[in-house]
Amino acid sequence: MIHSIPQQPDPDWKQISAIEICDNAEPLVPVSLAPGKLKCYPAYYKLGIPNAIPECHVRKGVYLRLLQAAELLPEGISLLVLDSWRPYAVQQYLYDTLYNAIETRWPDKSPTALEQLTREFVSLPSTHPQTPSPHLTGGSVDVTLIDEQGLMLDMGTLFDEASSGSHSGAFELLENPTPHEQQIIGHRRLLYRVMTAAGFTNLPSEWWHYDFGNQLWAWYSNSTQACYGVAQPDNLESRWRKELDSQKD
Template sequence: MQSYRSIPIEECKDPLVGIPAEPFAFTRPHPYVLLGAPYGDASPWMLRRRVLAALLQAADALHARRPGWRLKLFDAYRPLPVQAFMVWREFGLQAERAGRSLAPCRNPAELEVREPELHAALAATVFEFWGIPSDDPRTPPPHSTGAAVDLTLQDAAGHEVDMGCPIDETTERAYPDHYAGATTPELHGFHERRTLLHDVMTSAGFNRHANEWWHFSLGDQMWAWARGERAAIFGRAR
């Protein structure tokens, strides 16, 4: 998945804009703000202007297929310090599951120096899902471009629908087609709803992350790489 970082960026200067309350639903309180992620004066509820326009198109497409349903946003713009915070948190979660401690390390770079084998083992899982928090302007994490959004579906009764695993789960259940071969109605329903989300988002020009049913982007390096574009149009937003 990280090969997308080799795609060149031809920044189009489209500004970050706030995401309006309508017609979307939002995960509140914002999950990363609740964890103490360092947003500073930035808001997670921002996207590049043309990405927001496409997201509004996707919301219309969903309404046409499921009247009363909404796109429920989980996360959008992520400043680089937030990406680094969340990635290190995921390193910690993966270490706990393996019965290991990351102390006294404070970030992946320190861990790589002190315990390279542990770093490599954890990174193999973490970076299958999370973007590398690079401060190199040539390789920004997708969410730091303002061109990526994590989202799910909310039904007409206002309930978040079950997609088979929660957003940010780092297991095979996160793979978009994990339930494609399911034979029970419940499990097949997960695949149908993931397919619905995919269909309405791609109809508006978005591309889905290969390993995450919830992550979609438009105009960043991952999008350009997946679509065979020569260059991305969005680099790091700030």
């Protein structure tokens, strides 16, 4: 039996940003090379989001835990990564786009209120060493489940849908769920169970968002320290520079 998803508090970003980061220098690795029941579909790239990349990169420790979570799924169900590490420009685009949409819907709200509503679904863009956006660390992943035909299971809302129904425990609050709603509850519980069993924590406003190793994970897991800070995928230029620097006297 899969237990219900617990109702978690919203993140306290002031407390989260105060958590110490001691980056363990784990590299970012591509999810697309994963075997078996771990799949990759870079959703933002497929949607044509500016500066999005055609790969899902995660820290090595996250990758190994994703493999573990995928193996816990029943036969015929696979784990699909939709987004993970993202460039700062993508984070800024997502934040600005949602902020502007909310401002258009509620033009009388104050900038503080607009920021609060936006941050329910998109973190502030930041590459600051002490306050990086979760996805810029390589420790955040957006995931869902797919069946044997590669079709996404019904999770009740779309990935990145900015509505209260996207809260992980939203359907748990229904007193008399319909058979369809019971199916949605089962799918969310299954995803939550395998991801938390592999060591991830969930952002309660997004059924698809899970963390390991970053400040958000540290706060929800009551850890005193985060092991992932700002990360950057390796590229040819950075590799050459490292090689040249190593040759200096």
